[in-house]
Amino acid sequence: MENKRVAVIGGGLGALSGAIRLAQLGFSVQLFEKNPKIGGKVNEVVLEDYRFDTGASLLTMPFVIDELFDFAGFKRSDYLDFVPIDPICRYFFPDGSMMDASADKSKMETAIAQLSPNDVKAYKRFLKYAERIHNLTAEIFMFTPIHEFRKLMRPRYFRTLFRLHQIDPFRTVHQSVSRFFSDPRLVQLFDRYATYNGSDPFQAPATLNIIPYIEYGLGGYYIKGGIYRLVDALEAVARERGVQIRTSAEVERICCVHKRVNGVQVNGETVDADYVLCGADAVVAYHELILTKNATPASMLKARVLGQGHQHQREKVNQLEPSLSGMVFLWGLKGKHPKLAHHNIIFSSDYNTEFRQIFKHQQVPDEPTIYIAITSKADAAHAPVDGENWFVLLNMPYLAPGQQWEKEKVRMRAVVLDRLKQLGFDIADRIEVEQIYTPEDFAELYASNRGGIYGVSSNSKTTAFKRLPNRSRLLKGLYFAGGSVHPGGGIPLVMLSGKMAATLIAEDHK
Numbered sequence: 317m318e319n320k321r322v323a324v325i326g327g328g329l330g331a332l333s334g335a336i337r338l339a340q341l342g343f344s345v346q347l348f349e350k351n352p353k354i355g356g357k358v359n360e361v362v363l364e365d366y367r368f369d370t371g372a373s374l375l376t377m378p379f380v381i382d383e384l385f386d387f388a389g390f391k392r393s394d395y396l397d398f399v400p401i402d403p404i405c406r407y408f409f410p411d412g413s414m415m416d417a418s419a420d421k422s423k424m425e426t427a428i429a430q431l432s433p434n435d436v437k438a439y440k441r442f443l444k445y446a447e448r449i450h451n452l453t454a455e456i457f458m459f460t461p462i463h464e465f466r467k468l469m470r471p472r473y474f475r476t477l478f479r480l481h482q483i484d485p486f487r488t489v490h491q492s493v494s495r496f497f498s499d500p501r502l503v504q505l506f507d508r509y510a511t512y513n514g515s516d517p518f519q520a521p522a523t524l525n526i527i528p529y530i531e532y533g534l535g536g537y538y539i540k541g542g543i544y545r546l547v548d549a550l551e552a553v554a555r556e557r558g559v560q561i562r563t564s565a566e567v568e569r570i571c572c573v574h575k576r577v578n579g580v581q582v583n584g585e586t587v588d589a590d591y592v593l594c595g596a597d598a599v600v601a602y603h604e605l606i607l608t609k610n611a612t613p614a615s616m617l618k619a620r621v622l623g624q625g626h627q628h629q630r631e632k633v634n635q636l637e638p639s640l641s642g643m644v645f646l647w648g649l650k651g652k653h654p655k656l657a658h659h660n661i662i663f664s665s666d667y668n669t670e671f672r673q674i675f676k677h678q679q680v681p682d683e684p685t686i687y688i689a690i691t692s693k694a695d696a697a698h699a700p701v702d703g704e705n706w707f708v709l710l711n712m713p714y715l716a717p718g719q720q721w722e723k724e725k726v727r728m729r730a731v732v733l734d735r736l737k738q739l740g741f742d743i744a745d746r747i748e749v750e751q752i753y754t755p756e757d758f759a760e761l762y763a764s765n766r767g768g769i770y771g772v773s774s775n776s777k778t779t780a781f782k783r784l785p786n787r788s789r790l791l792k793g794l795y796f797a798g799g800s801v802h803p804g805g806g807i808p809l810v811m812l813s814g815k816m817a818a819t820l821i822a823e824d825h826k
């Protein structure tokens with residue numbers, strides 16, 4: 317195969333998945349990651365005797381990973397052990413009640429019956445409705461690069477378009493969930509799924525109700541040893557297939573001649589390539605990599621060659637609303653908490669205000685919903701015998717003027733500890749190790765657009781189409797993977813974006 321060099325930007329899961337596929341297809345692949353290790357937002361930290369996943373904590377659609385291993389000629393079970401989580405999550409409601417949610421239908425129905433007997437039937441109907449959305453949309457919106465017109469020319473996709481009303485795009489998640497459930501606690505529980513791709517249940521289209529089906533219909537998993545083991549495994553497979561991985565290697569510029577990429581500039585050095593697969597946030601890339609961060613006269617000249625098209629593309633990407641960001645507390649704690657499960661959510665008492673503050677005003681919510689994941693419940697080695705490793709995540713707005721994160725992290729720490737104390741978890745004096753991440757840290761660490769943790773939000777009915785395509789319209793030879801492009805954020809979707817980008821490169825190469 318001639319002209320087959322691919323430069324991959326970033327070691328996030330989207331780019332890494334694409335790199336493996338391209339190497340398996342015979343391309344010569346070099347991957348450049350600015351950080352000392354790969355994985356991007358799927359990251360891990362060890363603080364003394366405590367080990368933490370610092371990003372993703374729940375794995376869905378594990379078959380996406382299996383398929384990648386198969387494609388590369390490996391057996392996933394030789395590398396990774398997927399553990400179904402049951403309960404998937406323990407919910408604590410503001411009125412003091414609790415509920416264990418499960419992918420096991422009868423357990424879930426029993427849990428709902430204890431909370432709100434009238435809503436058991438509603439749950440069955442809701443799950444059927446969510447499954448229908450899944451069946452109608454998954455192939456076209458999750459597994460197909462929808463910006464490629466020729467890929468949409470299939471009769472069954474037309475059928476989907478004719479049945480658009482059945483995927484519920486005109487109501488919001490909240491409006492739709494409220495039609496099913498009478499108990500406000502269940503409305504709050506199912507509204508929350510919009511946040512799993514960084515969106516607001518009060519704005520995002522009800523089509524996102526596909527997410528509860530993915531969790532309850534297909535299951536939620538943990539990876540033995542921690543979610544970061546996925547990165548280790550993919551790194552091993554990538555190296556085995558010949559991908560050259562360079563860490564502490566920041567790409568400063570995507571080089572091009574006459575609107576066609578011809579390499580990247582990395583730590584000042586030019587690396588020639590026939591194709592570039594960009595796994596860095598595409599919005600940031602359009603601003604900083606294509607028009608060069610350290611502009612030299614020569615690169616500015618190239619920029620002028622890109623001219624109007626690039627300006628137009630930049631304006632377009634500016635209109636994309638970043639996803640939610642987050643504030644994370646890693647706490648290594650003395651003591652065990654049997655009242656908590658592996659995954660826990662402590663709801664705020666006023667969800668509407670929480671989301672209005674986050675999404676409409678880009679403010680830190682006064683009363684945040686608190687998510688706690690404790691992997692030492694599944695992997696005892698992640699904490700000392702008498703301790704636990706708490707990963708605490710709060711939804712936060714993306715970066716906007718006027719925010720003061722140094723102050724806010726102190727304030728939020730006190731708010732969270734206070735709320736936990738009310739629930740009987742008086743942990744303030746038992747925190748042995750601590751690390752805190754704010755949206756500024758996410759922006760800095762992973763070069764994510766305004767600190768968004770999932771890429772682009774799905775707060776408008778048209779986001780699925782407006783999200784950036786996997787193939788650049790501006791430069792020939794440039795492709796994108798990762799949460800900021802189609803099909804969106806979250807482990808399985810970014811891995812699918814890597815598949816789409818690699819497939820397009822291979823097709824175009826032919």
Ligand SMILES: Cc1cc2nc3c(=O)[nH]c(=O)nc-3n(C[C@H](O)[C@H](O)[C@H](O)COP(=O)(O)OP(=O)(O)OC[C@H]3O[C@@H](n4cnc5c(N)ncnc54)[C@H](O)[C@@H]3O)c2cc1C
Nearest residue numbers: 326328330350356357371372373374567596798799806807
């Ligand atoms: C706190 C948190 C909780 C989450 N929870 C879940 C969850 O439970 N389940 C789930 O499925 N998903 C979850 N997610 C989302 C999921 O982790 C992400 O959607 C996914 O990992 C993003 O992958 P990506 O391919 O977009 O790359 P990213 O992870 O964004 O990585 C991009 C990489 O590119 C590198 N890079 C950027 N610019 C350059 C450059 N110029 N040169 C070289 N390298 C560069 C960055 O350093 C980074 O390593 C969570 C994310 C966070 C942060």
